[in-house]
Amino acid sequence: MAYSQQLIDHYENPRNVGSLEKTDGTVGTGLVGAPACGDVMKLQIKVGVDGRIEDAKFKTFGCGSAIASSSLATEWVKGKTLDEAEQIKNTEIAQHLSLPPVKIHCSILAEDAIKAAIKDYRDKQQVADGKAAE
Amino acid sequence: MSVNGSSTNGQQVHEPVQVNGLRQDGQNQPQLPIYLDYQATTPCDPRVVQAMLPYFTEKFGNPHSRNHHFGWEAEEAVEKARRQVASIIGADEKEVIFTSGATESNNLALKGVAHFQKDRKNHVITTVTEHKCVLDSCRHLEMEGFKVTYLPVQQNGLIDLEQLKAAITDKTVIVSIMAVNNEIGVIQPLAEIGKICRERGVYFHTDAAQAVGKIPLDVNAMNIDLMSISGHKIYGPKGIGALYVRRKPRVRLDALIHGGGQERGMRSGTLATPLCVGLGEACAIAEKEMASEAERLTYLRDRMYNQFKERLPEVFLNGDLDQRIPGNLNLSFAYVEGEGLMMGIKDLAVSSGSACTSASLEPSYVLRALGVEEELAHTSLRLGIGRFTTEQDVDYAVEHIIESVNKLRSMSPLWEMAQEGIDIKSIQWAEH
Numbered sequence: 001m002a003y004s005q006q007l008i009d010h011y012e013n014p015r016n017v018g019s020l021e022k023t024d025g026t027v028g029t030g031l032v033g034a035p036a037c038g039d040v041m042k043l044q045i046k047v048g049v050d051g052r053i054e055d056a057k058f059k060t061f062g063c064g065s066a067i068a069s070s071s072l073a074t075e076w077v078k079g080k081t082l083d084e085a086e087q088i089k090n091t092e093i094a095q096h097l098s099l100p101p102v103k104i105h106c107s108i109l110a111e112d113a114i115k116a117a118i119k120d121y122r123d124k125q126q127v128a129d130g131k132a133a134e
Numbered sequence: 135m136s137v138n139g140s141s142t143n144g145q146q147v148h149e150p151v152q153v154n155g156l157r158q159d160g161q162n163q164p165q166l167p168i169y170l171d172y173q174a175t176t177p178c179d180p181r182v183v184q185a186m187l188p189y190f191t192e193k194f195g196n197p198h199s200r201n202h203h204f205g206w207e208a209e210e211a212v213e214k215a216r217r218q219v220a221s222i223i224g225a226d227e228k229e230v231i232f233t234s235g236a237t238e239s240n241n242l243a244l245k246g247v248a249h250f251q252k253d254r255k256n257h258v259i260t261t262v263t264e265h266k267c268v269l270d271s272c273r274h275l276e277m278e279g280f281k282v283t284y285l286p287v288q289q290n291g292l293i294d295l296e297q298l299k300a301a302i303t304d305k306t307v308i309v310s311i312m313a314v315n316n317e318i319g320v321i322q323p324l325a326e327i328g329k330i331c332r333e334r335g336v337y338f339h340t341d342a343a344q345a346v347g348k349i350p351l352d353v354n355a356m357n358i359d360l361m362s363i364s365g366h367k368i369y370g371p372k373g374i375g376a377l378y379v380r381r382k383p384r385v386r387l388d389a390l391i392h393g394g395g396q397e398r399g400m401r402s403g404t405l406a407t408p409l410c411v412g413l414g415e416a417c418a419i420a421e422k423e424m425a426s427e428a429e430r431l432t433y434l435r436d437r438m439y440n441q442f443k444e445r446l447p448e449v450f451l452n453g454d455l456d457q458r459i460p461g462n463l464n465l466s467f468a469y470v471e472g473e474g475l476m477m478g479i480k481d482l483a484v485s486s487g488s489a490c491t492s493a494s495l496e497p498s499y500v501l502r503a504l505g506v507e508e509e510l511a512h513t514s515l516r517l518g519i520g521r522f523t524t525e526q527d528v529d530y531a532v533e534h535i536i537e538s539v540n541k542l543r544s545m546s547p548l549w550e551m552a553q554e555g556i557d558i559k560s561i562q563w564a565e566h
Contacts, residue, residue: 011477011478019550031547031561036512037563038473038512039471040547040548041547042547058545059545059547060545060546060547061474061548061549062471063477063488067545
C-alpha cells in the first residue's frame with residue numbers, strides 16, 4: 001500500500017506528541033479506541049482565557065494512518081474555538097492524508113478524539129462553574 | 135541480502151550511514167532493503183535457476199512424449215527431480231506427485247482422501263493454527279457433509295496428543311496437522327502424531343511447506359501418509375510443489391484435476407519440467423546444507439532474540455522456543471502496534487500479526503489460538519531469516535527495530551499508562 005507524502009510526513013515527524021496535565025481545569029482529554037482493536041488515541045487540548053485552543057498534544061497506539069490522523073488533528077485544532085474545532089470532519093482528515101479506504105476508521109477515531117477532548121473540557125468547566133455557584 | 139553471495143562486483147557502493155551513533159563503513163553496511171520474511175517466500179537459489187535454465191530452451195520437450203529424444207530428455211530430468219524430492223523426506227520416488235504448490239497439495243490430500251473414503255468414513259481432524267488452505271479445504275468438506283474437529287493448541291503452539299487421541303473415532307478418515315507453523319515456526323510432534331494415527335488406522339497428512347529442508351523429515355520413521363511440499367519456501371521456484379502419497383500401505387485418493395492421467399492419475403496436466411527440476415535441485419541443496427544452515431540460522435536467530443530481550447522491556451516470544459525452526463522469530467513488542475512499527479522500519483521487509491496488515495482486519499488467528507491477547511497480537515512482528523541473511527543484516531535490523539520501538543512507545547498512550555501503573559484492562563474501552 002503506497003501512502004501519501006502528507007501521511008508519511010506526519011508519521012515520520014509527528015506534530016505535538018506529548019501529554020498535558022490531565023487534572024488541569026483548562027485541559028480536556030479525549031481517550032478513544034481500544035487496545036484490542038489495535039488503535040488507541042489520546043488527544044488533549046488546553047483552552048486559553050480567550051476560549052481558543054492554545055495547545056494540543058497527542059499520543060497514539062496504532063498504525064501509521066492512526067498516528068498521522070491524530071498528529072494532523074492536533075495541528076488543526078490549535079488556535080480554533082471549541083465550536084470551530086468541533087466542526088472538523090473525519091472526511092477532511094482522510095482527504096488531507098489521502099487515506100486508503102481501509103484506513104478511514106483512523107480518521108473517524110481522530111474526529112472522535114477531538115470531540116471527546118472538548119466534551120471532557122466542557123464537563124470540567126461545568127463542574128467548576130457549579131462549584132463557583134455554591 | 136546478497137543473493138549472488140558476492141558484494142565485490144563494485145556496484146554496491148554505500149554511503150556511510152549513522153546507525154546507533156556508530157558510523158558504519160561501506161563494508162559493514164548491509165544492502166537495503168533487508169529481506170526478513172523467509173516464511174512468506176524465499177528467493178530462488180542461483181544454483182536452482184542454473185539447473186532450470188536449459189529446460190526452458192534447448193531441453194523443452196514434453197516429459198510425457200514417449201517417442202522421441204526431446205520427451206525422453208525432459209522425462210529424465212523430471213524423474214531425477216522426483217528422486218531428489220523423495221530423498222529429502224525419506225520416501226520412494228514413486229510416492230511423489232508434482233503439483234502447483236503446497237496449496238494444491240493440501241487441497242488434494244484432504245479432499246482427495248475424504249472423497250475417496252466418503253462412503254465409509256466422514257470425519258476429519260485438523261488444528262486451529264493450520265494454513266488457510268487447509269482450514270478452507272476443511273470448511274469445504276464440512277459443506278459437503280463431513281465432520282471436522284479443529285484441535286486447539288497449547289500456549290506454546292503445540293497440540294496436546296491426548297486431545298488428538300480423544301478426537302479420533304472409527305469414522306475418522308484423516309488427521310491433517312502441519313509440520314511447522316508458518317507464523318510462529320513451531321514444530322509439531324510429528325513422530326508421536328504419526329504413531330497414534332497408524333495405531334488407530336487413520337491417515338496422517340502433514341503440511342510440511344515450512345518444514346522441508348529446515349528440519350530432518352522421514353515419512354517412514356514418522357508414519358506420515360501424505361505430505362505437502364512447496365517449492366518457493368525452500369529457495370525453489372514459485373508455482374511448483376509436491377504431494378507425497380504413501381504406497382505401502384497404499385493411500386488412495388480422488389483426483390481434483392482430470393485429464394491425461396499424469397502423476398499416476400492423481401494429478402493430470404503436462405508437468406512443468408523446469409519447475410520440477412527447480413524443486414528437485416532446491417531439495418538436493420537443502421538436504422546437503424540442512425545441518426550447517428540450521429546451526430548458522432540458530433546463531434543469528436538467538437543473536438537477534440537476545441539483543442531484544444536484553445535491550446527492550448516487555449518483549450514476548452510467541453510460540454515455543456525449543457520446538458521451533460531456526461529461521462523464525464515471532465515477537466510481540468507490547469504497546470507498539472505492528473503496522474505502525476513496520477512503517478518505521480521500512481528498510482526491513484517483515485510481517486506482522488496486526489489486524490491492520492490483514493485483509494480481514496482481524497489480528498492473527500494463530501496468535502489468538504495460543505491465547506495471546508488481542509492487544510498483544512496487534513503488536514507482533516514475524517522476523518524470518520534464511521540462506522542469504524547475514525550477521526550484518528541481523529544487527530542492522532535489531533538496531534532499527536529497537537530504535538523504532540522506543541520512538542513509538544514514547545508516543546504510545548498505552549505505554550504511558552503502563553509506566554504510570556494504570557492497568558489497561560481496568561479501562562472501559564469503546565470497542566469499535
